[in-house]
Amino acid sequence: MLSCPDPVTDLWKTGSHPLEAIFAPRSVAVVGATERPGSVGRTVLWNLISHPFGGTVYPINPKRRNVLGIQAFDRIASLPEAPDLAIIAIPAPGVPAVVQECVDVGVKGAIILSAGFKEIGAEGIELERQIQAIAAGRLRLIGPNCLGVQNPLTGLNATFASQVARRGNVGFISQSGALCTSILDWSLRENVGFSAFISLGSMLDVGWGDLIDYLGDDPHTHSIVIYMESIGDARAFLSAAREVALSKPIIVIKAGRTEAAAQAAASHTGSLTGSDAVLDAAFRRCGVLRVDHIEELFDAAEVLAKQPRPRGDRLSIITNAGGPGVLATDALIRAGGTLAELSAARVDALSGALPAHWSHGNPVDILGDAEPARFAQALKTTLADPNSDGCLVVLTPQAMTDPTATAQAVVETWQASGSTQPILASWMGGAEVDAGEDILNRAGIPTYRYSDQAARLFGLLWQHSYALKALYETPTLTTNHGIDRAKVAAILQAAQAEARPVLTEADSKAVLAAYGIPVVPTQVAATIEEAIAAADSIGYPVVLKLYSHTLTHKTDVGGVQLNLDSSHAVRRAFDRICTSVAEKAGAEHFQGVTVQPMIRVDGYELILGSSQDPQFGPVLLFGTGGQLVEVFQDSAIALPPLNSTLARRLMEQTRIHHALQGVRGRKAVDLDALEQLLVRFSQLVAEQPGIAAIDINPLLV
């Protein structure tokens, strides 16, 4: 047996994880093992043999008595035992039969290295379908079209890569085999170690959810790093990630940010919620940290694995040079952090310990001739300050500087402090700072070549910490108070019965009102006379808007007439709308007008909407509304349901949120009421799956 179980973890487990067969097999069959130089079958067999993992390896080859000197068998059924794992490296058409054989003899896991499946078209898709039908519920499969799996802790190299990853605590999962080989080669030089190294391939069976769940349980894995091309089963990913993220950081780089170009869509929300933005919201919601640059992937994994998460966004910077401190400050602010303000007590303590010319502010510049003890003093007061959420120590090697002894002093001070603030360091230089960097790293203080890079990492740390806080929130308690679900059902049914995919404005407002969301009173009028009667009853001035079962963008067809102050004006406006719609779209799109009071816009125009994402279901959008909503691009996205905290966070992501708090002589908006409105709206969207998309634009506050 090769795993080194953590007793506490095992105490709670009733049996071994189904993926153990793949990551910790006692016996492995290599189907397609050959001696042909350069072949996948030869390479993977040799990798398994040359890196002993403690189990037995059986080559399967009907044409040979041995492969690379090891006794070969004609088929899996001929083996002296049912292997835990089968590695399949034969041409695609033969794979379903092999999988059937595996199932028949009781093999528990398989890795299909072969390519030639869905990527080649219909024929490959059919092969995948067959495999899925055979394996379902009987056998767990990784691949096809992947590089395989390595378990550096046991030495298992079930891949056709020539190198084995170093032992360590990062679980790495990549959807690109090519990126695996790059990262592997890079990691050997950079001394990054792994607890698992997984090439995922096409995810015919084992997907993100399974692997996150497995690595979440694995005591040797301290953080999970993912290169993702597609999310696959979104719900499985979310539920596994939400649970694991609380105990282990999950860091993702997801390719294709810019593929999601906004498409023309039936609703504003639809056009603003590109699938990538939804993914962002989903990652935030389940505590997954998304990074944008390849180099940040492992930087983030390292710092999250080594250091506690910051309680807040306030960083203290201690430096022996001004310039690098200011550059770090710039990067910090850009990354969403702030500079900790020095309390009077800390200023006093620092003034007692430092030369008179220290900066008396943050960054704490302890001057170019700072010796190790001065760094230690400044660090000590910082780690003791409850107004600081993290500390960055920056050193530049000047004439009087001792980078190595300073590193030692920093480590000792930090260890003695018992502080729960995360600490980062930047020893800026080359050979002169190497020894110091080494001391810091060995003590678990991550180091960065440049001070600005370190500050950016603190920003990421905080971002992650902030997202996790929401995971600990109690879930939304939905209310039934004042909700008329029957009315909503009736409206939706009627629309469905009449095959109207788009609700009229009046119906939409009735739906909103049924969930307690305030709407402007609106009357429908099919004729000029009805319109005048409605206007008379509402009171002038009024607004007339096109009433159409088919058109949604009313302005585009001249369907909105504002500020009508008399029956005469209403009459003319009705005619104008009717004529304009007929000209621009066709008379069949005109079913009359709606009449509403003219609201004085001296507040703000917001948008609140929802649309269906193919992967994540309903998605909420909040932001600056009005006609220019696509121009301002001031909106944010969240997944329903919301509670008050999540509603507030959604609003905080927009620029308009600043205005809503009151600017330039305007009063603040009632944000609590708005928050509740968002919560109600999210409940509507979550409870009524029949609503594919809904926009309130403008939402006037």
Place this chain on the structure above:
Amino acid sequence: MLSCPDPVTDLWKTGSHPLEAIFAPRSVAVVGATERPGSVGRTVLWNLISHPFGGTVYPINPKRRNVLGIQAFDRIASLPEAPDLAIIAIPAPGVPAVVQECVDVGVKGAIILSAGFKEIGAEGIELERQIQAIAAGRLRLIGPNCLGVQNPLTGLNATFASQVARRGNVGFISQSGALCTSILDWSLRENVGFSAFISLGSMLDVGWGDLIDYLGDDPHTHSIVIYMESIGDARAFLSAAREVALSKPIIVIKAGRTEAAAQAAASHTGSLTGSDAVLDAAFRRCGVLRVDHIEELFDAAEVLAKQPRPRGDRLSIITNAGGPGVLATDALIRAGGTLAELSAARVDALSGALPAHWSHGNPVDILGDAEPARFAQALKTTLADPNSDGCLVVLTPQAMTDPTATAQAVVETWQASGSTQPILASWMGGAEVDAGEDILNRAGIPTYRYSDQAARLFGLLWQHSYALKALYETPTLTTNHGIDRAKVAAILQAAQAEARPVLTEADSKAVLAAYGIPVVPTQVAATIEEAIAAADSIGYPVVLKLYSHTLTHKTDVGGVQLNLDSSHAVRRAFDRICTSVAEKAGAEHFQGVTVQPMIRVDGYELILGSSQDPQFGPVLLFGTGGQLVEVFQDSAIALPPLNSTLARRLMEQTRIHHALQGVRGRKAVDLDALEQLLVRFSQLVAEQPGIAAIDINPLLV
């Protein structure tokens, strides 16, 4: 003599550059040379002696006959010759006398290493004043409070840093001595070489302009890299940079982006034009490339020195793996570039040369088993394609990959092509790709560890190229047609005579009208009766706004009343404004109202403004206007004067520009007319230095 003059350069020069005395001295005096261990005076003397630069070194020390075994002199006047350069390392109070002595004997350059000047307060400022008075026009000075200067090409180490930079072609200027030592240490490991390595100190005399001018003339310097804390003499910087940037890239990192927090200011423009944003505009205007991260400084210098500038923003990506290609695409788009679209001809050529499954699009995925010849084929067609402005080759080391031979093939293909497209490479990995990287680098193809990093660099390249294009534009031809300068002068004089720093709205409009900028007709009314008469003559509905010599933000004091449709409404509005101003600000701020027609806002509200920057003078701002201008933060900044191209570029930097081109059934705005309006406005601002700040908000289009 130690310089290796470029004959072509010298042909055009009438004498040596005044800074030659500092960078290529034939003799150097070290004032304050001692044997005290660890002292600056000992270190700099030893550095000069231990790295022979071909000239004579004279220690100056009145108390010793020799220092480190070298004959010492009591004072500069006692030397056998007037040295080219004096290096001064004595306490600050003694420095003025030494500078006087230098001037007396005809020393041409000095470097003051000593600290203790303006950074210690009034006493130090007085010392600086004395030195300036003595040296002015007679002697060029670097420092005080600096690390000194190195000229790696001659071996000159006139610093107290212990290491000497490698020989190379980067001229590096830093305002932080500490950053110098970090960069120096780092550069030795990373093999970055320098033609000059300069610590600038407090810039008492020699500043950015002098050094950019000097390095611009130096044939050994191929690019100039700057760490800047303050710009000092902005005009000298701009004029030197504008000239040099056309032939050599200048790359700047400027600390303090976030210091420039928007201050409450009298004008919107003032609060939106933080000094850092102005600096950005200035850098763009003179062709200087600003980067945000320390690591980009030398990356950018390398690629700009080695590769031609792209003609456009369209990058072609050739890769043997999908994932890294998509990550590069994301980074490219974020950095402002675009993917080159493959022409039908190129698709045909590629299809003829590649296996059937290649991506048939950009990124050009040539598949995981790509051999060197396939890379070469794909690169050849790309370099020949006029629809591509640059090429990135990405390699991941897969089973069939030969990173070294592929690098060789890429180099040969590129060299044979004679292409003027810049080419970048990313050999992603560790030890397996080292040899290939080396081949690429030696051939002048810059390489990056990650594909996304390389794509970001192309974005920077294009940004730089785009900025330089504007430098080649013919300068603005100002017009006199329809401009009534006399009227503007009269209005400004009247305001000055009455000590009114803020023009009234009516005066402001008259000033704009005098430069042909259309304004809404506005009448001033001091009484209710005048207001009604004005409204009658203009026609209802009208707008009443506070007329005040002192208040500018009218909304804040309830000073704006819209949509008044009768004399009765005007009467009530007048009263309301009068009462509200008295309550909120004091009755003395009410001098009546202005009456204007109510403009139907069915177009866009823009802002066009100008304010004075203390360093750069007048600054223009354009963007989304209205009351929420600070909320939307959708504005851009430029320095006047503008021509049509620059006006267009200013508009292009805003989000509203997209809307102005026509969205959602709205017609496009007449952008040519708006462009001309901006040009006119910039002329007004440039010609009328009496205008400290001016806002048109909203500018309705």
